Amino acid sequence: MAEETRANEISTELGPAQEPAFKIIGTRPVRPDGLDKVTGRAVYGIDMRLPGLLYGKVLRSPHAHARIRSIDTCRARALPGVKAVVTAADLPTIAGDPAHLDDASFALYCQRANILAIDKVLYHGHAVAAVAATSLQVAEEAVRLIEVDYEVLPPVLDVVQAMREEAPVLLPSLRTDELGQKSERPNNIASHVRMQRGDPQQAFREAAVVVDREFRTSTVHQGYLEPQTATGLWNSDGQITIWTSTQGIHNQRQQIAGILAMPATRIKMVPMEVGGAFGGKIRVYLEPLAALLSRQSGYRPVKLVMTYAEVLQATGPTSGSYIRVKIGANAAGCITAAEATLAYDAGALPGSPVLDGAGILLSPYKIENFQIDAYDVVVNKPQTGAYRAPGSANANFAAESVIDEVCEKLGMDPIEFRLRNAVQQGDRRIDGTVCGRVGLVETLLAIREHPHYQTPLTGKYRGRGVASAFWFNWGGRSSVTAAVNPDGGVSLVIGAADLSGSRVALAMVLAETLGIHLQAVKPVLGDSDAVGYCDQTSGSRTAFSSGLAVYEVGQKLIQEMAARLGEYWGVPPAEVVFQDGIFAAGAERMTFAQAAAQVTGQCPIVAAISVHPQVVSPAFATHVADVEVDPETGKVTILRYTAAQDVGRALHRSNVEGQMQGGVAQGVGWALYEGYVYSAEGRLLNCNLLDYRMPTALDLPMIDAVVVEVPNPDHPLGVRGAGEIPIVPVPAAIANAIHDALGSRLGMLPMSPARILEAIGVGQPTQPEVG
């Protein structure tokens, strides 16, 4: 090894830190809400039924970019059974000249314009009007009777074309924001942010190896199976109730309040079971329509459910992107310089996750000299929403492909190269802050020592690929309420949506903290009036942030009961000790259940806790994939897949493995099969689950989830966020495996069979799917 390697002592022994003995945390109990899900009794948003229910349907634009001259709803209103018809005219208007709105007004304009098109339709599927009727059939007929006079405008769909001078301008009031400074002319670049440190140009000149590549990725969708739905009742007293399938009841309440210009307190959000979300059910789409239709139909409840074509056309997929990455390394295999340009399409309204992508793509590594430029660009496609570590899997695909090529040119093992550059405690992160105790090295060692990596891969057209990844994770505000029952059971009311099993995980934290059986804890979700404010379930935050709130509510219950027992036993509360579920003071002893029976008689025991953790430890992962490629058809088969990820402390071990396996499966779809395909006129051509291909059970092997636990010092239980990172390194691991199998690198996602054939010289080059 070259002499001047950077001192990078790596603890090579992989032993876990000394483990505090948990009885429940880390096990695999059956989840209490599972019974209703395996018997079909669970009630999801789409299952909502109410007496006198009306059915809503939305009229959507057939054009990608057009001015609305007029909307004629007379014939629709006249159809028997139609009770209400709404257009943007029914939304509160925004004061001021649309071409010169200030930031706050422009943000509200964008929110409202995405519920119902204002003056212009900006993407195929953009909502133009909505109808409520006594049956879905009548509503569908009524929508066909609405006549819209469109002046069709030229669309722009590709992010690179949209950035050009001559591109048609989508939003007259949009000026490029350069960290607080606005451009003169309106254009499609909503913002440009630069991150920079040291002198990358000089470092590139001194580097032994430099690799500079461009990448293009397609728009992809979260792919949750339950379509968007909302049932709304605007009552005659002005109070609104919404039953919906969402990731954040309080967040959606704020959005609806802004859109309808009314106080949030008048809106109650009732959380139904959620049929998958992955970031796609944070923003509201149908909820404001349900409310407006309900009021206009004489205060009757209205239910809307999207078809899956509407879900793909008009909800919030993640960005199609252009990414350029240039990395330099010295002969010893240390990254000395890096440059990246990321241009993400935000869809029709600003707000792509380009800053997330820019913030993660180099963050696994210590790099002193870098410049990253991030552009958020509007195009005539649906406004992008969040999708599991938003904007990160495509950025990681670009960076880790270039790193794989640097390793190849240096002749270094990809894990050794990453170990040499891995960011560790005390290092300066790309975002400038100092890195806390993290587990990237441990994930690299876990993969290096894993039988998968230790077993040589043999056979023609077979290849192995490695990739590492960083994700920020998020803290956010969480609230829980807990009440002790006389029999020693505890009801736990949770504010956070439960997308994949957080009720049992949070119940485990409370049972562990109180030293009682898991079955004694009843975890339920509260509606927006029954529990304190809780940010949406996203950013891998629920186990981390709500877990902290549940831990603290447990402590508070113990204090309260100890104080009551102090009164009962006639001793100062401080002398009452609680250990392994037993209260004791001197000779006195009571189990939790005995104490509960006694003290709740004196006075009920209830505790409410809200937290907003400020120190958020990031997640790291390293994956390895083996693939076989059929060189005659371009088909890629995944032979084996192993994912190692630092979760700090696993609460419910099966849930953590499930997040890893599910993230890998979505990553495989992003890598090989999924991608929006638009016509030149901007119509989405594959808006169904036949041609928007998501992986089936037959496309995947078993996925080996290696749970690495480097306890997070900034959390009482050592928990780190775990839900999003599993998707991030997947496209890169597969791309690197395909290169190992075929010798050629693919620069586009999805790595479809046609593109693989083209990469090995069969057929003419395919331009990026317009989408």
Next chain:
Amino acid sequence: MQSFRYVRVRSIGEAVPLLAEQACVLSGGTDLLVQLREGRRHATLVVDVKFIPELTELYYDPATGLHLGAAVPCYRINNDPEVAHLYPGLLDATTLVGGIQIQGRATVGGNLCNASPAADSIPALIVHGATCEIAGPAGRRRLPVEAFCAGPGQTVLGKGELLIELRLPPPAAHFGAAYLRFTPRSDMDIAVAGAAAAVQLDQAGTIIRSARVALGAVAPVPLLVSEAGAALAGQLPSAEAIEAAARLAEAAARPIDDVRGTAAQRKHLALVLTRRALQAAIARAQVNTLGRANGHV
């Protein structure tokens, strides 16, 4: 779904007069119901033919071959030992259509009448030399399956005509057939390209007496490439002979670009899949002495 009337008919005689007006035939429904719901087809009357005895028959007669009723769902074909034994090309197709659930409803007759250029069963039917039995106001007529499709989603059925049955001739010894398709995912996809091949070897199982090659998703209709079959007649089943036939199939392909694949990709797949279908068909023909099971075990 726009509204229509539904009627369940019990006989061909009852069905034919109903088919005159804007009616459409319902057998499996896995294509029709999607098209009606998405407005790609319109009907005022849906005629359910699943209860007409002649359309639901599935039997093999050594003299006349396989009688496959137009409304027989794929799963019945998949479970039929005769088909697995004698018509492996057809079985390849019916075990690939959609997924298990689709094979529980979808029928070969429906697949044929839907006339998708990418249909899985039609290339297989073509290489098995199937003929279509059609009933209509002017009585019965019969025509080879390769002449049945007129264009994407169009057939030669006239007003009031109904497909009754497909007949597949009885295979001789050393006959073999296979159908392959390419889809990015391993299942649930519609063929980006498909190829079926059937080969009849001589008594000794060494020389190709005759062969048929048919392609899917590379032309407006499933395509019988007669020149490829002709080129193989009288040849040893060698790699060179197979390659030559595969090249002819590639040349015959006239694919388009669409959301599922590119023209260049399909052109190339026509070559690759024809080669592989011929190899599989020949391998099956060599072992098929009409005594032992052939193809699917």
Next chain:
Amino acid sequence: MCDETILVHAQINGEEVAFACRPAQTLLDVLRGELGLTGVKEACGNGNCGACNVIMNGVLVNSCLVLGAEAEGCTITTIEGIGGPEGLHPLQQKFLEHAALQCGICTPGVLVAAKALLDYNPHPSEQQVRRWLAGNLCRCTGYDKIVRAVLDAADTIALSVAPVAEVSSNG
């Protein structure tokens, strides 16, 4: 214009049922609407996801691709008909033990498909399970724990000499 309705008789989850439906109404609409069996889920609406699976006359089908009128005289099993008063079916129990579900929207369809598989092939291999479940999309789990739960349930049923279930005849 309200079109005429058809009276349909069928046996659903072991009970004789009669329901009225419009000719254009799918069996899925009827099951979820008139019959209130909301365990049968609608996701894709055109036969590509399996969330609406039912067993009809012993055959696994997508109820979104069947008209209500076609159910006349049929025997139908939905998720609500799996397991019974004496408790959960081994598949339901194993799905819970393996955490073979997360959001659960696909779970009813997957369980019905898995039951049809085990009725047809009591000892499937991993690959046979994956082929049989290829028509049931799941976006949360990556299928790993679903396949393990089905294989485990197959072993459990074999051990417990389960009562002879009527044999489904899917291909």
Next chain:
Amino acid sequence: MIERMAVVWIPAQLREMAGGKEQVEVPGDTVWQLVGQLEARYPGLERRLCENGQLRAGLTVCVDGCFSSLGLRQRVAENSEVHFLPAISGG
């Protein structure tokens, strides 16, 4: 009364205004006071970070690794490190 000195990391797009420096040491007890000091030295810089007395939407402040929900009112300690970063919440 000697005031506490904190190190403010200047976002790349504002370095030109701040004489090209990556970090600037300024006195102050709260982030708001630090920004005031920066504005005094480099006029126009405050307008880039703040709007009507608040941090710009989409920005968050990180003091010694702690993403503060107090924003400009967050207190700083001796030798605190202050970073202005994009607000990210995830999917």
